[in-house]
Every structure is written in C-alpha cells, then in structure tokens.
Amino acid sequence: xxxxxxxxxxxxxxxxxxxxxxxxxxxxxxxxxxxxxxxxxxxxxxxxxxxxxxxxxxxxxxxxxxxxxxxxxxxxxxxxxxxxxxxxxxxxxxxxxxxxxxxxxxxxxxxxxxxxxxxxxxxxxxxxxxxxxxxxxxxxxxxxxxxxxxxxxxxxxxxxxxxxxxxxxxxxxxxxxxxxxxxxxxxxxxxxxxxxxxxxxxxxxxxxxxxxxxxxxxxxxxxxxxxxxxxxxxxxxxxxxxxxxxxxxxxxxxxxxxxxxxxxxxxxxxxxxxxxxxxxxxxxxxxxxxxxxxxxxxxxxxxxxxxxxxxxxxxxxxxxxxxxxxxxxxxxxxxxxxxxxxxxxxxxxxxxxxxxxxxxxxxxxxxxxxxxxxxxxxxxxxxxxxxxxxxxxxxxxxxxxxxxxxxxxxxxxxxxxxxxxxxxxxxxxxxxxxxxxxxxxxxxxxxxxxxxxxxxxxxxxxxxxxxxxxxxxx
Amino acid sequence: xxxxxxxxxxxxxxxxxxxxxxxxxxxxxxxxxxxxxxxxxxxxxxxxxxxxxxxxxxxxxxxxxxxxxxxxxxxxxxxxxxxxxxxxxxxxxxxxxxxxxxxxxxxxxxxxxxxxxxxxxxxxxxxxxxxxxxxxxxxxxxxxxxxxxxxxxxxxxxxxxxxxxxxxxxxxxxxxxxxxxxxxxxxxxxxxxxxxxxxxxxxxxxxxxxxxxxxxxxxxxxxxxxxxxxxxxxxxxxxxxxxxxxxxxxxxxxxxxxxxxxxxxxxxxxxxxxxxxxxxxxxxxxxxxxxxxxxxxxxxxxxxxxxxxxxxxxxxxxxxxxxxxxxxxxxxxxxxxxxxxxxxxxxxxxxxxxxxxxxxxxxxxxxxxxxxxxxxxxxxxxxxxxxxxxxxxxxxxxxxxxxxxxxxxxxxxxxxxxxxxxxxxxxxxxxxxxxxxxxxxxxxxxxxxxxxxxxxxxxxxxxxxxxxxxxxxx
Numbered sequence: 001x002x003x004x005x006x007x008x009x010x011x012x013x014x015x016x017x018x019x020x021x022x023x024x025x026x027x028x029x030x031x032x033x034x035x036x037x038x039x040x041x042x043x044x045x046x047x048x049x050x051x052x053x054x055x056x057x058x059x060x061x062x063x064x065x066x067x068x069x070x071x072x073x074x075x076x077x078x079x080x081x082x083x084x085x086x087x088x089x090x091x092x093x094x095x096x097x098x099x100x101x102x103x104x105x106x107x108x109x110x111x112x113x114x115x116x117x118x119x120x121x122x123x124x125x126x127x128x129x130x131x132x133x134x135x136x137x138x139x140x141x142x143x144x145x146x147x148x149x150x151x152x153x154x155x156x157x158x159x160x161x162x163x164x165x166x167x168x169x170x171x172x173x174x175x176x177x178x179x180x181x182x183x184x185x186x187x188x189x190x191x192x193x194x195x196x197x198x199x200x201x202x203x204x205x206x207x208x209x210x211x212x213x214x215x216x217x218x219x220x221x222x223x224x225x226x227x228x229x230x231x232x233x234x235x236x237x238x239x240x241x242x243x244x245x246x247x248x249x250x251x252x253x254x255x256x257x258x259x260x261x262x263x264x265x266x267x268x269x270x271x272x273x274x275x276x277x278x279x280x281x282x283x284x285x286x287x288x289x290x291x292x293x294x295x296x297x298x299x300x301x302x303x304x305x306x307x308x309x310x311x312x313x314x315x316x317x318x319x320x321x322x323x324x325x326x327x328x329x330x331x332x333x334x335x336x337x338x339x340x341x342x343x344x345x346x347x348x349x350x351x352x353x354x355x356x357x358x359x360x361x362x363x364x365x366x367x368x369x370x371x372x373x374x375x376x377x378x379x380x381x382x383x384x385x386x387x388x389x390x391x392x393x394x395x396x397x398x399x400x401x402x403x404x405x406x407x408x409x410x411x412x413x414x415x416x417x418x419x420x421x422x423x424x425x426x427x428x429x430x431x432x433x434x435x436x437x438x439x440x441x442x443x444x445x446x447x448x449x450x451x452x453x454x455x456x457x458x459x460x461x462x463x464x465x466x467x468x469x470x471x472x473x474x
Numbered sequence: 475x476x477x478x479x480x481x482x483x484x485x486x487x488x489x490x491x492x493x494x495x496x497x498x499x500x501x502x503x504x505x506x507x508x509x510x511x512x513x514x515x516x517x518x519x520x521x522x523x524x525x526x527x528x529x530x531x532x533x534x535x536x537x538x539x540x541x542x543x544x545x546x547x548x549x550x551x552x553x554x555x556x557x558x559x560x561x562x563x564x565x566x567x568x569x570x571x572x573x574x575x576x577x578x579x580x581x582x583x584x585x586x587x588x589x590x591x592x593x594x595x596x597x598x599x600x601x602x603x604x605x606x607x608x609x610x611x612x613x614x615x616x617x618x619x620x621x622x623x624x625x626x627x628x629x630x631x632x633x634x635x636x637x638x639x640x641x642x643x644x645x646x647x648x649x650x651x652x653x654x655x656x657x658x659x660x661x662x663x664x665x666x667x668x669x670x671x672x673x674x675x676x677x678x679x680x681x682x683x684x685x686x687x688x689x690x691x692x693x694x695x696x697x698x699x700x701x702x703x704x705x706x707x708x709x710x711x712x713x714x715x716x717x718x719x720x721x722x723x724x725x726x727x728x729x730x731x732x733x734x735x736x737x738x739x740x741x742x743x744x745x746x747x748x749x750x751x752x753x754x755x756x757x758x759x760x761x762x763x764x765x766x767x768x769x770x771x772x773x774x775x776x777x778x779x780x781x782x783x784x785x786x787x788x789x790x791x792x793x794x795x796x797x798x799x800x801x802x803x804x805x806x807x808x809x810x811x812x813x814x815x816x817x818x819x820x821x822x823x824x825x826x827x828x829x830x831x832x833x834x835x836x837x838x839x840x841x842x843x844x845x846x847x848x849x850x851x852x853x854x855x856x857x858x859x860x861x862x863x864x865x866x867x868x869x870x871x872x873x874x875x876x877x878x879x880x881x882x883x884x885x886x887x888x889x890x891x892x893x894x895x896x897x898x899x900x901x902x903x904x905x906x907x908x909x910x911x912x913x914x915x916x917x918x919x920x921x922x923x924x925x926x927x928x929x930x931x932x933x934x935x936x937x938x939x940x941x942x943x944x945x946x947x948x
Contacts, residue, residue, distance in 0.1 A: 014774055024590060025583075026541055027574060032587055035532035035602075042533070057507035059516070063624055064538070064576075064607065065560075067500055086539075088576070091611035092557040094533040100501060102538075111501075113506055122798070128509075135537065137565035146662060323597070332588070 001422040011266060012144060018336050020265070021144055025457040029142040029149025036337055037283035040064060040264070041152065041257050045131050047156055047183050047279065048255060051176045057129040057156050057356040062109045064132070065100040070108045073371065074233040077107065078231050080200020102135035105250065107201065107226075111234040118159055118248060120239045125165060126248075129156040131257070137464055145262035146218060152257040154380050159248040163227070166249040167450040170206070170225055174447070177208060177221045180255065183279040183468045185388035186210055186263050187396045188220060189418075189469055193443030194383050196427055206447050209471070210263040211396040215416030217443060217471045220260045223253040260474075267392045274338030275360055279387040281409045285310050286334045290327050290346030303345045306355055306370065310343070315381075335360060340384055341377055361387060400469070406436060406459050409470060415439035418471045422464035424457035432459050439472045475532055476745050481687045485740060486618060490747050490812050494739070495618055503616040503623025508811040513756035514738070515626065515731050520603050521657050521753065522729060525650045525766070528673040531603040531630050536583045538573040538606070548707040551840055552580065554674020558611040576609035577657055581675065582728060583702075592633055592722060594713045600722075601640060603630040605731070613634045619736035620692060620948040626731040633710065633722040637701070640723040644680070644699055645662050649726045651682060651695045657753040659682055659862035660693060660737050661870040664944055665918030677701040680921045683945070684737040689890030691917060693946040694734045697727040713834045721736045733948075748812030749834055751859040756904055759784050759791040759851060760808045764801050764820030771785075777819040780829055780844065784817070787848050789855075815851055835861060857946060869931065874943070880910060880933050883944060887911040896938030898931035906933050913946045 001017075003010045010178045015021045020037035033041065045314065053059060066344065072078050081104045088100040103109055110128075118126055119301035132155040140148050156173065160166045183189065188210040198205040199222065208221035219474060230236070240246055268275040278284050287310070289296075289303035303319060310317040320330050327344075334342055344356040344365075355373055356367050368376045368377065403409045403421045412419040414437070423429060430442045445466040453464035475491075477484045489495045494511035507515065546552050555578045555832050562574040564808070577583055584602075592600055602913065605628040609744060630647065634640045640882040649666065655662065662684040668929035670678040682695035714720055723766060742749040752758050761784070763770075763777035777793060794804050801818075809814055818830040818839075829847055832839040833854050842850045876882045877895045886893040888911070897903060897916060902918045918941040919925065927938035 024587065025570075026586060027537060027539055030537035030539060032537070034641070035534060038533040038535055041535075054851035059512040060509060061507035061626070063499055063504035063506070063510050064503060064609075065624075066505060067499055068499060083566040085561045085566065086574075087561045088560045090561040092559065100560075112500060113496060113498065116496070135538075146573060150539075309632055333668070355738075362627060418777075 001273070003213065003269065006454070007266075010269075014265065014269060014273060014336075014452050015144055019307060020261070020337070023144045026436055029138060031144055031148065034133040036262065040276065040280055040309065041261055043183065043280045043450075044097070044180070044257055044260055044284065045154065048180050049131065051179055052154070053128045053174060055127075055172060057127040057446065060110070061132070062106055062130060064103055064104075066103055066106075066109045068101065068352070069100045070112055071101055073108060074118040074230050076199045076229070077201035081136075082103070086137055086153060087212060089202070103132070104134055104136045105254070106130070106132070106134075106155055106207050107157070109134045111230050113237045114157075114159055114248075115234050118236055118238050121161055121241055123157060124160040124161050124248065125169065128158075129154055143474060145258045145265075146331070148258060148474060153254045154257065155252060155254040157252045157433060158249065159231070159250050161238070161240065163249050166225055166227075166251050168351040169222055169251045173223045173251065174206065175221070177253070177255055181208065181220070182389070183258060183277065183385070184264050184268060185277045185385045185392060186220070186260070186393040187389065188218075188263075189443070190446065191446040191469060192447045193444040194430065194442055194468070196430065197441070199224045201226060201229050203229070207444065209419065209443055209473075210259075210267065211399050212263070212266050212474070215399065215413070215418065215471065216358070217258055217418065217473050218263050218266070219256065219473065220263050221253065221255045226346075235456070238424065253293055267395070269338075269387050273336030275388065276338035276340065277388055278340050278381045279385065281338065282316065283318050283337075283339050284315045284381065285341045286339045287329050287343045287345060288334075289319070289321055290326060290344055291323070292347075296347060299345060299347055299350055302350045306343060306345050309370065310377065311372055313378065315377070319404065331358075337364070342382055343373070357386075394439060402456055403458055406432070409433060409440070409458060410436050412468065413440040413472065416468055420460035420467065420469055422453035423466050423468045424460055424462040425465040426460070427458035429457055431472060437470070437472075440470050441473055442468045442470055443473070444468060475747070476688065478629055481740075482603060483807075488739065488743060488810075489673040492519055492812070494735070497618045500686045503612060505618055506849065507623065510608075510756065512762040513734055514750065517756065518654070518731055519628065520780055522654050523603070523605065525653055526603045526628070526630060529601075529650060534602045534604050535606070536580055536604060538577055540580075542573045542575065544586055546577055546580060548675045548704050550703070551675035552666055555610075558613070560609050560611055560926075562564060577606070578608055578610045580604070580606070580608075580629055581631070581704055581729070582654070584703050585710060588631075588722075589632055589708050592710055592712050592834065595635055595715055598633060598635050598712060598722065599643065600633040601630065615894045617948060618746065619732045619739075622758055625733070627728045629726065629728040630725045631724065631881065633723070633724050634704070635712070635714065635720075636877070637723050639698055640701075640725050640826060643725045644697055645698045645723065646679065651697070651729055651769040652933050655682065655694070655734070655831070655858070657751065658734060658738050659751045659859045660694070660734070660741060661866040662862065663917070664920065664922040665943060666921045667883075668904065668916055668942070670904065671918070673698045673756070675700060675703050676756070677703070683917055683943070683947075685873050685892065686737070686740050686948070689873065689887070689892065689945065690943065691759060691892065692733055692737050693730070693947065694737050694869060695727065695729045700724040700726060700741075703708060707790070710945065731732050733775045741869070742862050743812075745821070746837070747810030749862065750812035750814065752814050752855045752863055753859065755814055756790065757792050757811075758855065759787045759817060760813045760818045761791065761793040761803050761819060762808075763793070763795055765797070766821075770821060771892045772820055773819060773824055779817060780817060780819050780847065782846055783844065784823055786850065789851070790944045792805065804871075805832075815854055817847070833858075876933055878929055880906065883907060883932060884910050884912070887944065887946065889912040892943055894931035894941065894943055896929040897925035897940050897942045898934055898936045900934070900936075903931060903933035907944060911944070911946075914944045915947055916942045916944055918942060
C-alpha cells in the first residue's frame, strides 16, 4: 500500500482492509460501514453532538420521507434538487396517492413543523440538529465515502428574529465546526462560495473544503444563511415585542460524517494504514502479549497487569491475546487500523518489569518502566493531534499554488494541485476555467480572513474583486 | 391528564407536552421525535449497544435500500413482507432499471454480504448489529410510537456453525434484552410465538410482549432462530475443520426503540406526566432556585454551589434559572418531563444551608442539609428503578386473568385484560378466539418458564398442549 503511487487504489484498499467500508453492496452508490468505520464515525458524532447541544441545539429526529408538495414550496430549492431525488411511488402493490421522496437534505421536512412551533419572539432563537443519512441520485461517478448516493451527516437548522442574529449564528456554527475538525486534526479552506455555487434556496453559503492528496477538494461542511426565503415559503412567522408578525431569518448547516472520515483517512493515513487522532480512535492503546509460539502464563498475567494500569487512566485500551495469530501480524493489523499506541509485553519486558511502547505516527519503539507507562503514554497521546494537524497543514500549503494567468491555472489543476488567483467576479471567467481545466471550479474566497486581490483577473485581465481558490471537487 | 380516564388521550397529550414526539408531520405513520424523546431514545441505544458490543457484536451500518432481487430470494420472507414495503421506482425523472425498496427489516440487505465475509469455521460465530429506522406500510390504524410506518430499532444478526451454537445465541440474546429492559424497569411476557405468527423466514420466534394499560400488548423485542433458511437462499457457507462446505445456522433479533419508549411512558407515567428511571433520564436532577419575583443574588450563588455538589457526584444535573418562568411552573414542567429528583433552593434553605428535595415518584418533599445532599440523592436514585419495576410487575399480574372457556376469554379481552388459557395447539381455535374477541390473538406460551396445561383447550375442550396468553396487540 504505497499512498503516493496510486492514491485512489491505496484509499479503496485501506477501506476494506481496515474494516471501514465494504463497497460490494449490490446498489451503486450505497455501501456498508463495517465495525471500525462505524466506531470512528460514532466518535465523531459524539464530539459534534456535544458541541451542538452545549450551544443549545435540541436533538431531534425527522422522518426520512418528504411529501411532494412540501418539497415544491421553495422554488430555488426544488430547482436545485429535483433531478437528484429518489421517489417512492408504491407501497405494497398500491400506487400512492401522494408521492414521497427520500430527503436529499431536510429543509422541506423540518420547516412545516417550525411553522407550528414558532409563535413569538420568546420562541427565538430556535435551534435543532439531527444526525441522519441523506439521499442524492448522484450522476457523476460515485466514490466510496467521498461521493455516495447515501451519506451520513449532521444537519442543524435555526430560526432568528433578524438578520443580525442569523449572522451571529453563522459565526457560531463556524466555531462549532472548527472545534470538531480540530479534534480530527483536519486542514481545509473556509470559503464563501460564489453566487452560482450557493445552496439552492440560500442567500449565501460558506463551505469547509478539505484538501485531498489527489488535488481534489472534499467539502466536509457547509453553512448557509437562508434569509427569509424558506420562512416565506413555509409561512414561519413570529410576533415581535410590538405585536407585529414577521418572518424569521434562518440558517442551516451540515457536517458530512462520511466525508470527514474520508478526509481523516486521506490526510493522515500512510503506507502502513490509518493514522487516527486519539480523540477519535475507537481503541487508543492496544496491549500485545508476545508469547513465542507456546503460551507463557507469566507474560499473560503481566500483560493483564499492564492493561489494568492503562485502563485506570481512563483510556480506551484492549488486550489482543488471540493465540491463533502471530505477534508480528497483530502489529501490522493494529498499525493498519491506526491505533495510536501499541504496548508490547514479552518475557524480556517481564524480567525487567518494563514494556515496549510503539507509537503509530513515527513507528518508533522505546522501552519504558511499568511505573512510567502511564506518564509516557499520556505524553505520547497529548502530542499526536497537534503533530498531525501541523503535518497536514504543511501538505495543504504545499498544494496551494498562485497563478496569474489561465495557462498557470490549467497547469496547476492538471498537476493535481489547488490554484489561487485573482478573479473579476464574472461567471464567464468561471466557465472558461472549468472548460480549460476539465472540471476545475472556483470554490470561493476565504471567509476566515481577508485577502485583497493584488493582480487583475487571471482569465480576462479585468479588474479583480476577489482572491479565489480553484480545484476539482468530489 | 388523568391516565386511567382515557389512556389514549393521556398518552398522546403527554407525547406533545413532554417534548417526546410531534405527530403533525404531513405523512401518515411518520412523526418527529423532539428533544426530550430523542434524548431518552439515545440513552436506551447506549445501554443496548454497550451490551451488544461487550458480547462481541460488531457495530455496522447497512444501506436503507434493498434491490428487488435480493428481497425475493427467501420465499417465506417475501410472502410475509411483500404487501407492506415502500418501493422506490424513480430517481429524478428517470425510471430506475432495478426497483429498490426501503428495508422493512434487513436480512435481505445484510446476508448477501455475509456470503462474502464468511469463509471458514474460523470466521464463526459472526455477530453484528445496527441501530436504524425501518419502514413498513402498516395498513392498520397507526399510533404514535406504538405503530408507525417508520420506526427506530436495533437489529442484530449472527451466523453459527451448527444448531446448538445458534440456540446458545438465542439464550444470550434473551439475556441481553432482559438486562436492557431491567434498566427501563419494564415488565413483559417472554413468549414463544405459535407457528402461524412466527417471523417470515424463521424456524421459530420468541417475543417480549410488554403490558399496556389499555390491555393491548406491545411487542418490544423479538428473537428468531432462522435455521439455514436464509443461508440456503443467500448461499452462505463455511468450510468446517474437515474441509466440508456447510450452510451456517443463523439467528437475528430486534429491539424496538420507539416501542420501548412507548412502554416506558405507558407503564410508569402518571397523572403528572412521565416517570423515568435514572439510568435513562436525560436529566437526573434539576436544581430550581426559588427567587420570589425579584432576583436574589445570594440564592443564585447558593444554587450554583448546590449544583456543583451534585455535578461532582457524576450525575446529569441542570440548573433551571430561567427568570421569565414562575417556580411553580418549573415544578410542573420537570414533573411532566419525569426528572427523578428536584432540588429547590430558596431563601429559607439558604439561611439554614439546606435544600428541599422532591422525588418524582411519590412527589414527597424533604429538607436536607447541604452536607447530606449527595448521600440522600444517591439513596433516592438507587431505589427508583427497583420500585418502578415492582409496581409495574404488580400491574401486569393484575392484568393477566385465567380463563377456562371461550366466554371467559371474550369477557377478559373485552374488559381490556390479558387472558391465560390452555390450548390444543390447533389454528382453528386461534381463529375462533380472534373472531369472537374482535382481534384477540394467541401470543404464545412462556419461553422463560415451563407452564403445563392443567385443563383442556378452553375453546374446543380437546387435550391441551400449551398454556398460552391472549391479547390484542399493537
């Protein structure tokens, strides 16, 4: 498994070999999340839901089906999603009187209920979230985790008294997602999308585009200010302090869990397999008793003692004492699974009341006295996430290359990098770029910092208004 | 809200008033789980998943759609479910080349992958689980939580070398579900279903039928031994130690999360609202500062101190210091939500460095010194679940009435109770009962204990082979 030789093959092989996902499900774009993959996703969900609930987003669960008439209420929204929804037309042998669709996103499922729940200014802000799968009939080539027809995400929806409150909510959501992605040690660009690429029904959209080793970007999160577009369509009003009825202003945001897992694998993984930050790792430490063919009872007992020391630290630790598998195969397995720390316990370790620690990132081993194990493991774990984040950041910086003309943009995209250029703001130039680079898209300008264009538009040489990033996407 | 006057109205009102579920979603049989309901369900999921994973069931997530040809492979299975599946026929404007259905249960989604994963005896036993929603086009009247077209459950699927191993798995699954239901303090009958009522494709089925105040039973869990029926249909084989290829023997079991929540509400709730065992309660203790119109800063500070004492115990505690709501309204609210312990902190409490504790079950209040708060709350919480379990058990026992003839069975069912009778084992008698009682069903005989018939069949007076329980069901 050489990551740099053929990233796509490395990625797909690893999904199967590390028990992440099996892509052999007999429906295109649908796959099975296996044990290790499910566990990592659940850890990410926990972190995200804690962040959302500690900022007063109520957890809810809405139905998966949306009736046709609700779906059709916001005109831009239906235009954007109509071509990619799955339709339920029959139940048993009966033709249904009202067609249903599988949610591609849940605005039109949720907002009819907002109209019941929101009555007065005292009900605002109203904030909810749900972790669910959504369904989009993707016509481009599907890719495991990265572009599926069924994918797992968390979506949050909020309603506010006015634009200023909604804007504050946008800021809060950026902070929430940033904290979650920090635990995953991910790097990405936070971009305000150009108007032609905003969410169907939104006033504007912000996105988190994670870098991928193949030069494509992976949208792991999006945040939308919906203004009163949906409030008008679904008649969501509140009575203000003066007794006037007004439409609420709404925001919504989604964090892709399948895609965050993809980014985690793609940004941190190496030729030995997954590398997982301790916050997310289903198993943080694995203890492997070294038994040299025959079972050494004393080593077994000592391994158990070591296990208990680590368990008492409150860490997620397991002991792999399966006697049918050779120690070296266990080492490879847990490296492939990305467990941050391995503790080997053999007869020599026992003799000296030591253990041999091996850390996943550098694969460096060191012998540590049992009474120093807790301290040393703690120290190792503390540095991993920051180390991964910095390494990934460096890789992202190397991937972004400035361009001053169309030819450079073309070369950058063709060499699987991200181009940065000044842009006049016109759709025509975006279309030229897309055609010339065979799919490179203007992904937007930085939301998290101001970047003033120093040059003229790299395509048309007219006055530039934005510094934008160009990449192919999943 | 008088529970005994009109159970159905009490139940439906409480769902809305305690933020459990909103039934106004514009598709029949589909509803919205609100904040408090979602939180309780997640607690139940955590307990269940921990039990399953500590007994080596791998967590997985399978697609929601099943292709028509997989669904049709096991002939009894398709016969049983064909009339109640939702069909996806179109994507965007295109007619799909292969129709898909929403899973009504996941055997036919999962077992094609079992055929890839299971190769040799070393792969067995194979045990997995997933927590998902399933979809059944229920033609009977739908009821919130109890009978929905979309409902949440956890399903586990296992494969074994032989019948004896599968039977051991059935026993383990009964123990797992029993432990989960213990945390919920639920009472139920564990019944082996008559042949005519077993799961479509199973050799036999066992079910957990929880009692409901309206005399109907609520099936909260089922366990099936599938024998090699699905293994043959999906070609799931393994190589045994002698090199022979054999079909695996399978079991599967499902625990209804929507229905367990319904049972929790129905069995324990009272005229004041929900009553929730502490293991499941999203909030175990609520601290309410009593502020008599104006804000008393000292009471506020003292409440915070009390809150910290309880927080340090590791309990899920909140402080309700919303200044717009009167204390008495807060009391009613948290009683309705079923929070096990309320801690009132007023100026008098402050003066004596006491607090006033109120426990949800008996609504009894007592004044306790701050330095005894931790101990007293711990003691209160320890007894609640056992108390609820016993109270519910007594109610169930009062509900089960023995019958020796058809007329008595009829009277028992009409008076909203569960009948217990001796049965000859013939379908004809089951059909007579159903017709005469307008829907009363033979639910099966006890699986968890032997009951020998002392009488002849209550319907036909022939020799009885089983003692069975009869009830209407959801």
